[in-house]
Amino acid sequence: MVNERMYGLGNEPSAIRELFAYGMARKAEIGEENVFDFSIGNPSVPAPAAVKRAALELLEQPAVSLHGYSPASGVPEVRATIAESISRRFGIAASAANIYLTSGAAACLAISISAVTEPGDEVIVISPYFPEYKVWIETARCTCVEVPAHVPDFQLDIDALAAAIGPKTSAIIINSPNNPVGAVYSRENLEALAALLTAKEAELGRELYLISDEPYREIVYDGIEVPYVPCVYPRTLVCYSYSKSLSLPGERIGYVYVSDLMDNAVQVNAAVAGAGRALGYICAPVLFQRVIAACVDEPSDVAAYAANRKLLSEGLAELGYEFVEPQGAFYLWVRALEDDAQAFSNRAKVHELLLVPSDSFGVPSWVRISYCVSPEVIKRSLPAFKALMEEYRG
Amino acid sequence: MVNERMYGLGNEPSAIRELFAYGMARKAEIGEENVFDFSIGNPSVPAPAAVKRAALELLEQPAVSLHGYSPASGVPEVRATIAESISRRFGIAASAANIYLTSGAAACLAISISAVTEPGDEVIVISPYFPEYKVWIETARCTCVEVPAHVPDFQLDIDALAAAIGPKTSAIIINSPNNPVGAVYSRENLEALAALLTAKEAELGRELYLISDEPYREIVYDGIEVPYVPCVYPRTLVCYSYSKSLSLPGERIGYVYVSDLMDNAVQVNAAVAGAGRALGYICAPVLFQRVIAACVDEPSDVAAYAANRKLLSEGLAELGYEFVEPQGAFYLWVRALEDDAQAFSNRAKVHELLLVPSDSFGVPSWVRISYCVSPEVIKRSLPAFKALMEEYRG
Incomplete structure (x- = not known):
């Protein structure tokens, strides 16, 4: 029916x-x-006040170009601004070609998962995990494999991950700072993950993608370091959203960043664009594309x-x-x-x-x-x- | 890879x-x-100027509630406003429960197709047709069946449709006013389609959904009538967008309206909500949800x-x-x-x-x-x- x-x-x-x-x-x-x-x-x-200021200013621009379609990957200037900001903040030479603007982190994740898996593959999540991961993994017709976090510190359990990665594994989704537990993965922990994935890639003879869901990147306490994952493991797709950092959850604005250090970034970008198309995304909402470009380095x-x-x-x-x-x-x-x-x-x-x-x-x-x-x-x-x-x- | x-x-x-x-x-x-x-x-x-006016006014509201998440189906007041407008304009008692706000017509279509089909089903399109239909049909793992429009008037070819509808058919996508040919289906033509679908439902013992893609509803010439499809055939999902009527294509705002005359509207609404979730949509961009509510009867x-x-x-x-x-x-x-x-x-x-x-x-x-x-x-x-x-x- x-x-x-x-x-x-x-x-x-x-x-x-x-x-x-x-x-x-x-x-x-x-x-x-x-x-x-x-x-x-x-x-x-x-x-922040800068959001309202940017929106009010933008609304004075000619409406036809302001509200018109952008390319599927986003307004070129906005992508360039985000790439520059990443380069400046995280010490990686990020290129605009590797930025794909989306309707928030959920779209980032649904698109990224569909882009780097084939039906029948396995995608690993770290439990406890955001429940919609499983939904999007199953939309891509993959199996959600749950690997518990290390207790009591809720860091990644490298041994458990090593045991879980197999010939059908395509991707691992991590989320640091973490929803729901609030853990931030240490550099040491992430480096151990990167070493594991690199070894497993060689062993299994297939790509292992790290999908890093990072909407809380800016929300951290006591000056704790949040290492930039694409610098630690090259085959990383960052799923970023301005929902939390700029308090814009209803406006649906974020981006996928495909690490510039990834050897097959060109293929992954094409698959990301294709997945966006397949799932019905035309472009991220354009007014807020421009708003976040104007507020790109606004502190949370x-x-x-x-x-x-x-x-x-x-x-x-x-x-x-x-x-x-x-x-x-x-x-x-x-x-x-x-x-x-x-x-x-x-x-x-x-x-x-x-x-x-x-x-x-x-x-x-x-x-x-x-x-x-x-x-x-x-x-x-x-x-x-x-x-x-x-x-x-x- | x-x-x-x-x-x-x-x-x-x-x-x-x-x-x-x-x-x-x-x-x-x-x-x-x-x-x-x-x-x-x-x-x-x-x-229209009303769009800018509405946006400027809305931006004076408290930012937390203005930019916060809406329910997945949209801001309740916005859904109510759209339902009232449909009721007033088209003589159907539209209820807010049957309105699901989306990120534009593309999202409407991807969601609607996934909601009313099972993998392996057939979805009929009228050629010439908007090419992305096929992409979204294939995302739902269905087969796109092309039925040519009647030449030279490019109305629906009822005989050809009768021949194409079979035991695997789940849905027919129509688009009037039409992209790319500019045809508007006459009331007579749509009534013939409705009669065919009703007869085929009885014959095949399965639901046949009509997905009516209507972003151009308001863009018509010489006062020609554009019949409201949910009044003609009850099992209709309207895919509407403000991209063309209010010239907001980049803002990604539209809605699915499940006809109040459909006997299984409750099930279809649930499937629409589920498909939205599965494809990574959280809610339609909220500022523009409210903008379009303020401009709901703005003439194009x-x-x-x-x-x-x-x-x-x-x-x-x-x-x-x-x-x-x-x-x-x-x-x-x-x-x-x-x-x-x-x-x-x-x-x-x-x-x-x-x-x-x-x-x-x-x-x-x-x-x-x-x-x-x-x-x-x-x-x-x-x-x-x-x-x-x-x-x-x-």
């Missing part, structure tokens, strides 16, 4: 989206201030998230919750108070606490708290967290 | 895009005014295209070219002066005339002229058309 897979995907929306939708309805019911919505990574920090406002992190982690620590101290992104990964994360999330809901159960991320017994909210929400939520803890302690 | 299909798609871009890219390079070389670029449907009429500026149509068709008629008089859209479908349309297009290129060969649209021996250009381009191109004609006449 309709496509079975699509019907299933549409009818059983992700737990995150479901909770977000529940939160919107609940807020309408009992008042915004009475729902502690930690469900979604919608930045609470407004876009991390201070607000750092303050939230402190407030929440101190508050929860005092109440006796166990969690991973985040090095980046704006998520707190908290141990559920019972083994069944969904059941725990349901009980939290009664206290108006919207926490995403870890099952969505491929692991049991944890919840994710998105602390990209106003500090007031965190402060007002602490008594609810207290009541929830007391309920479990009996 | 990379995905073979995606590499092929990326490496052999559509003839339209190729000609467009050539045109951009050529203009930089010999000056904008010396290239007669009829390659692409990039509106030459600026977006057809006068400029009507003037171009007159100028070009009179000019070419006088020179002895054969073409189809367009009833809508902004394309002129012109008989090539030799059987090989690509060879004709190549010879036209020497005169700086960029004409898309009809091979891209699935038929031989014609070219498509996009007359959404400045009248100056048309006027200045006529001597080149004359020289081209003389070259063939010897």
Whole structure:
């Protein structure tokens, strides 16, 4: 009657989206201030003033060229600006030809996965992982292979990866700073991954692509280093988005950067362009292509998230919750108070606490708290967290 | 090494895009005014003033909610506004639940095709047809079945369709006003199609979906009627875009409307949402979701295209070219002066005339002229058309 897979995907929306939708309805019911919505990574920090300034200025330009189609890969000047920024910031000679603008990180990932795999291949993800990875891997008709992160530091588990990579492996998706745990992979950890992939490429006689999902690159704490992955492992595609760094998640703007150090960058770029075409993308929204070019080196406002992190982690620590101290992104990964994360999330809901159960991320017994909210929400939520803890302690 | 299909798609871009890219390079070389670029449907009429006004006003709103994620189907108020507009204009009680906002008509089509087909199904297109249909049909792992339009009026050929519909047919894609020929399907013609599809549904015992690609709905001449397809055939998905009506092609904004008269609209909506998810769409760009809601009943500026149509068709008629008089859209479908349309297009290129060969649209021996250009381009191109004609006449 309709496509079975699509019907299933549409009818059983992700737990995150479901909770977000529940939160919107609940807020309408009992008042915004009475729902502690930690469900979604919608930045609470407004876009920098430069975004508005750039948009207002651009809107004074002639409308025909301003709103017209761009080439599929993006406005040439915008691609050049991004390439220059990458070159300046990360010490790699990035060329505009290797930048492909997209409608946000989700499009980057769907496109990149489809570009570098053949049906039947395997794509490795590090659990806990963003649940939509699996959806896009299956759109490319590949198998999602879950490799747990190393516990308790949630770095890459190189031995586990070595065991998981086989003759069908095409790509590994990494995400640092990490959603949902907040870990940032160290240089040493990434170099060990690169060494493994290089050895496995030789052993298996096939390309192994590293897809680096980096929307949280700028959101890090205590000055921690976020190594630039294309410099560490050449066969890297960076999936970047301005959703978090410039607080523009609804505008859908990002890019794929194919490392200039990749020996088959020309082929990969063609496949990326082809995958964009195949999936129905014409070009990234043009006004915001130009906006982000104007704001390319605008600093992200991390201070607000750092303050939230402190407030929440101190508050929860005092109440006796166990969690991973985040090095980046704006998520707190908290141990559920019972083994069944969904059941725990349901009980939290009664206290108006919207926490995403870890099952969505491929692991049991944890919840994710998105602390990209106003500090007031965190402060007002602490008594609810207290009541929830007391309920479990009996 | 990379995905073979995606590499092929990326490496052999559509003839339209190729000609467009050539045109951009050529203009930089010999000056904008010396290239007669009829390659692409990039509106030459600026977006109405209301678009700029709406965008400027919206940018004064708080940035966090303005640029935040919307639900996958779109901002609820925007969906409601579009549903009301459809109800008011077309005499169908359209509900917001049946509106799914997308990143333009291409996303509408890729999503709709994937939603209502299973791999192995057949999807019928009417040749000449927009070449990307085939790409999106193949992404859904279906077969593209070409059924020629009725010549010389380029209406739907009901007998040919009857012969083509079989046990694997899932959907028929129609596009009226038509790209590339400019035909508008009459009410009588659409009613005959509806009767055929209804009979075939009963005969084959399966749903037959009509996917109505309507970006040119508002661009029509001489007050011709464009019947609203969901009222004529209930199992219709409308793929609408504001690219042409509001001259916003680069902003990627449109919607899928699942007819309220469809008995399985709930299932189709779920499959549409699922396909959006599977293909990497998170939500349509939010600023322009709100812009189009503010401009939902803004009239399109057809006068400029009507003037171009007159100028070009009179000019070419006088020179002895054969073409189809367009009833809508902004394309002129012109008989090539030799059987090989690509060879004709190549010879036209020497005169700086960029004409898309009809091979891209699935038929031989014609070219498509996009007359959404400045009248100056048309006027200045006529001597080149004359020289081209003389070259063939010897």
